[in-house]
Amino acid sequence: MVHKLILVRHGESEWNSKNLFTGWVDVRLSEKGRKEAKRGGELLKESGLKPDVVFTSVLSRAIQTADIALDEADLLYLPVVRSWRLNERHYGALQGKNKAETLEKYGPVQFKTWRRSYNVPPPPIERDSKFSQFGDDRYANVDPDVLPATESLELVIKRMLPYFQDVIAKELLENKTVIVFAHGNSLRGMVKYLEKISDDDIAGLNIPTGIPLVFELDDNLKPSKKAYYLDPEAAAAGAAAVAAQGQKK
Numbered sequence: 001m002v003h004k005l006i007l008v009r010h011g012e013s014e015w016n017s018k019n020l021f022t023g024w025v026d027v028r029l030s031e032k033g034r035k036e037a038k039r040g041g042e043l044l045k046e047s048g049l050k051p052d053v054v055f056t057s058v059l060s061r062a063i064q065t066a067d068i069a070l071d072e073a074d075l076l077y078l079p080v081v082r083s084w085r086l087n088e089r090h091y092g093a094l095q096g097k098n099k100a101e102t103l104e105k106y107g108p109v110q111f112k113t114w115r116r117s118y119n120v121p122p123p124p125i126e127r128d129s130k131f132s133q134f135g136d137d138r139y140a141n142v143d144p145d146v147l148p149a150t151e152s153l154e155l156v157i158k159r160m161l162p163y164f165q166d167v168i169a170k171e172l173l174e175n176k177t178v179i180v181f182a183h184g185n186s187l188r189g190m191v192k193y194l195e196k197i198s199d200d201d202i203a204g205l206n207i208p209t210g211i212p213l214v215f216e217l218d219d220n221l222k223p224s225k226k227a228y229y230l231d232p233e234a235a236a237a238g239a240a241a242v243a244a245q246g247q248k249k
């Protein structure tokens with residue numbers, strides 16, 4: 001039996017376009033991001049894939065992307081489940097900071113360490129920072145002890161993976177095709193797990209915005225073939241643009 005899992009990173013957000021570290025700050029899609037989400041929906045429709053259930057994070061940019069893409073694909077009727085465990089990586093004190101200025105101020109080694117090392121989190125955000133999510137109602141039902149003030153990719157995987165294994169995997173094993181709308185780093189964590197990418201090599205993986213990535217998994221939820229993007233050329237260009245983000249003004 002082949003179990004299908006489709007991963008979609010949200011379209012460009014207003015802060016992606018301003019080149020700011022975003023993390024848990026709840027910014028909306030840019031105009032370009034809305035177009036990317038629509039294109040993602042078109043690709044989904046053309047592919048003939050038929051998702052049965054939708055997962056999103058609790059951040060608006062992923063929810064908006066799901067709504068626009070599913071509308072385009074005539075799939076608005078699907079059941080949707082949302083979890084903070086699919087959120088973007090919490091970027092700690094870097095949230096709200098410009099990526100190019102951060103690169104200039106701290107140099108390429110520190111910048112890359114914060115952005116793409118496996119286990120080095122940025123400094124934690126202050127509770128009273130205007131970019132902190134402390135007190136945000138959407139997390140009211142989450143144990144405050146598990147809510148992060150910063151995260152490395154390793155910590156993202158620690159909070160995302162139990163959800164994948166307990167909730168998403170269950171749907172896949174019931175032979176449902178699952179589509180997940182989430183974020184650059186929460187999806188990097190999922191791909192790392194599924195493809196068994198090493199802690200070092202994951203630094204080189206960047207996920208483009210809005211282009212569905214399809215996994216075909218066996219009964220042990222191991223990939224039975226290489227995962228593929230529904231528009232490989234656009235995906236390669238998009239991933240290169242994410243990798244270069246520090247350089248852009």
Ligand SMILES: O=C(O)[C@@H](CO)OP(=O)(O)O
Binds near residue numbers: 016020021091
């Ligand atoms: O700012 C962020 O939250 C993420 C995703 O946009 O950025 P990066 O690719 O630098 O990890």
